[in-house]
Structure formats: C-alpha cells, structure tokens
Amino acid sequence: MTVIEVRNLAKRYGETVAVRDVSFSVEPGEIFGILGPNGAGKTTTVECISGLRTPDSGAITVLGHRAGDKALRSRVGVQLQESELQDKLTVREALELYSSFYPNPADWRGLVGDLGLTAKVKTRYGKLSGGQKQRLSIALALLGNPEIAILDELTTGLDPQARRDTWDLISGIRDRGVTLLLVTHFMEEAERLCDRIAVIDKGEVVALDTPGGLVQRAGDEQRIRFRPSVDFADELLTELPEVRELRRQGSRIEVVGSGNLLHAVISVLARDGIVAAELTLEQASLDDAFVHLTRGE
Amino acid sequence: MSVFLKLTLTELKITFREPVYIFFTLLFPVLLIAILGNVPTMQETPPELGGLRLIDVYAGLALGLAIGIIGLQGLPSVLATYRERGILRRLATTPVRPGLLLGAQLAMNLLTVLVSAVLVYTVANLAFDVPIPESPLLLLVAILLNCSGAFAVGLLLAAVAPSGKTANAIGTFLFFPLMFLAGLWVPRELMPELLRRLGDFTPFAAGQDLMTDALAGQSPAFLSITVLIGYLVICGAAAVKFFRWE
Known part of the structure; x- marks a missing residue:
C-alpha cells in the first residue's frame, strides 16, 4: 500500500506555472525527499499534498483519502516554511495549545527533550533564535503523533551542529514508523536521510531514484x-x-x-x-x- | 477544556502581555472619566441632553473609545499580522480551522470591553454620580451592538489590508473622523444638524446613541440598531468573502 500517491499534479498561479506535471508515490515508513532548485515547484507540491492548496488538475491520495480531506489533519503533521507563532507566546504555551488540537497528542516534554528545547520552555517565541524557532516548528508538526510528517526545508537556518542533531531526530522518527516527506535543497541532507528522492525542476519530476542511483546517473x-x-x-x-x-x-x-x-x-x-x-x-x-x-x- | 476556550484564553494571555493594549482598553477610558469628571463644565446639563449631564454622556463615549480602538486598530492589525506571519496557515494544517482563531480574537476583545465597561461605570458612578442604567440589559445590548459594528469594520479591514502595518494605518485614518462624529470632542446632541445626520450612519455614533439611550432609560433608537446591524451584516459578509488566509 502506498501512503502518498501523486498523479499528474499541475498547479499554476495566474500566468505562472508552479507545477507542470508531477507524479510519484511514497511507501510506508520511508523517508522520501523532494529535491530541486529554488522555484522548481517543491513547496507548491507539498502544499497540495497537505491540502493547503487545491491542484488545478491531477489526483493526490494520502492514506487512502483525497488530499485536503479533514480526516487527514490529525494524521498528517506539517512543518511549513515561514510559519511563525505569536511573539508573546511561550514555548510551553504553544505546545500545550497545539496539543489540545489533536485527539491523541504526543507528550510534548519528550519531543522538546529530543529537540533540545527543554531549557527554553518558558521563553517567549519572539526571544527564540532562528534555529530554536525551527525546532519548535518541527515539534509542533510531530505533536499529533502523525502517521506522515511533511517537513519543508527543515534545517534551513540551523547551524551545522543543530542540523546534524535534527537529522538524528528525523531518523528516530522514522524508526517509530512515521513516513516522512522532506523538501530540501541540501544535497548532504538528502543523501544522509532519504531512501528515495524525486528531483523536481521547472515543475516536473526529472528523476526519481535512491541517492546512490541518482549519483550513478x-x-x-x-x-x-x-x-x-x-x-x-x-x-x-x-x-x-x-x-x-x-x-x-x-x-x-x-x-x-x-x-x-x-x-x-x-x-x-x-x-x-x-x-x-x-x-x-x-x-x-x-x-x-x-x-x-x-x-x- | 474546549479548543475554542483554550484558544481564547491563550489570546487573552498574550494580549495582556501587551502594555499598550491594556492601557488603551482598560486604563485610558477610566482615566478619561476621572479627568473629565473634574472639569466643572462637565456637570452642566445642556437642554439638548434631555436631563443628562455632559459627564453622563461621556461615560458611554469613554467606553466607545475603547471599542473604537479595538475595532479599528487592535483587531485588524493583529489579524493581518497573524496572516502575514503564517500563523493562520499553520493552523490550517492542524485539525483546528483558522477561523476559530478569529473567533477567539473576537471573544477575547469582547471580554475586554465588558471588563472595561464595568470599570468605567463603576468609577463614573462612585466618583461622579453617573447613574447606573435602570436596565443593565439594555446597556449590555447597547455595548454588544456597539462592538458588533466596530468589530465588523475591523474584520473587513483585516480581510482586505495587505499587511498588519497597512491595516493599522487605515484604521488610524478612519478612527479620528468616526470618533469625532460619535461626539468625542463635542457631544452629538450639541452638533449642527448636518453633522449629526451624517453621524447617524456611522458605527461609533450609532453605538454612542444606544449607550445614551440606555443611560437615559429610553427605548433604543431604531435607526441606530438598524445601522449597527447593517454594518455587522454587510462588513461581516464582505470580510468572510474577501478574507485571505495567507
């Protein structure tokens, strides 16, 4: 059974074609990477999968439901680029608030520990560094104990040490049986983490293979x-x-x-x-x- | 605890970490009454006021000021900022609909206005003998209608403004003429006919008329109710139609 199935996805904004024709499927338990240069259509693709945008054409099935189905919102965790929180909200308040959204939330203390944010739970969002904000954002995406986590540019803005810590965390999440869809433009990240990678360029999939397979090509x-x-x-x-x-x-x-x-x-x-x-x-x-x-x- | 209650309490908590908000919504109206109450001319009863003193009318205006500040400056800039910073977008990926956060903001602001009303009328009554309305229910209806007009305009501003900064600028631009027409500088009853007629169709002025009616124990003016419900329906519907979530 495939967990995510994207068939002939197309999406344009006015005259600009963001996604021309993208198809791929993601298997349970794998870390699937979407790699591509800026403006290739990576983010639009995952936004369509997350149900935030409606495709112009094509079909997306997630866990047996059509993308955007409200049954998916508690089963898919999403970390978006440039999504912030209220500056005066503390880390703890944010985690407690977002926990209350889900039927079966994870223990946020554990997540915060894994992400190295324990010392920051009383800190207000506005006082966090870029990397800490990013890690909180990942924690929020995982808070609902999702079956699928979609992480867009997850280590952008992190320093090299934090980036490596985050990679370890991602491997740990996969070991719990969560399927991961990663959007990245870091080769090293894709190579280290992903089982398979779809390379997207100008709104189309130009290659889909294991990292080793791509290198051979x-x-x-x-x-x-x-x-x-x-x-x-x-x-x-x-x-x-x-x-x-x-x-x-x-x-x-x-x-x-x-x-x-x-x-x-x-x-x-x-x-x-x-x-x-x-x-x-x-x-x-x-x-x-x-x-x-x-x-x- | 329901998610809506939790969202509202969280909004309340973070809003009250904003000293400027507390000052203008809770402190400033009471301060205004305290200062005006000590001005001798405020004790006068111009015949146009039908037995009320100037200070009696200003109790409603002081609260109206808080409602106007929230409606035109607080609400739109906060909501536009929530959109700008992707807070609404993040919520859209959870089981909670981002509209619930809008609802929580409205509830939180309404709660603030009610607390402010209790403060204003308590101080006005104890210090300056402003009468407590015979029917508190009428006063409550007046406050709710006053809020619904102002908040609906604020929601529409939040819906169409491209950014929090723009929302704030448009809100400030509208605030002064609307507050003027509501009688903050010269009570409406003492205004020339033309200005008063013009004011009849603006939200803060209509709201102020209802506050005065409640204080004087008169039945609320039909025109004011119609105007405020009109703003609620038209601006509310337009806000729902034009609201961009990202």
Missing part, C-alpha cells in the same frame, strides 16, 4: 591522482578496461575511469612494485547528479 566517472615512486609507461594503466584516460601533470599522474577503478590501478602498481604517494580519489556526488539533472538546456 550523473555518470560513474572517477578520478585518481597520485605521484608514482618510479616512472612507468602509460600503457601499463591504459590497457586496463576500467581506465579511460591517463594524463601527466609534471610528476603527478591523473587517471580517469569507471567501475572498480581504484582497485584495478592499485593492483597493477603493486604488482610492479610502484608506490603511489599523495593518492586522492574523486567520485561523482549527489551534487554532480543534481547539477547534471537540473542543468538548463
């Missing part, structure tokens, strides 16, 4: 650089099927290839008693995949 190109202890003929390495190209830069050698390149090169060098000093290996990353997939024509 960018090309499996690898690059090894090293300084050999003794010189050797190019053919020694260029004869290997894994090697595509060999370049010399002074005393340094650069080998470009694919497959099990590193193993093949090192084996040959070792056989001939050549030591490779200052060796580095560069592989395609999700960054490369992203640029490759969303590059303008």
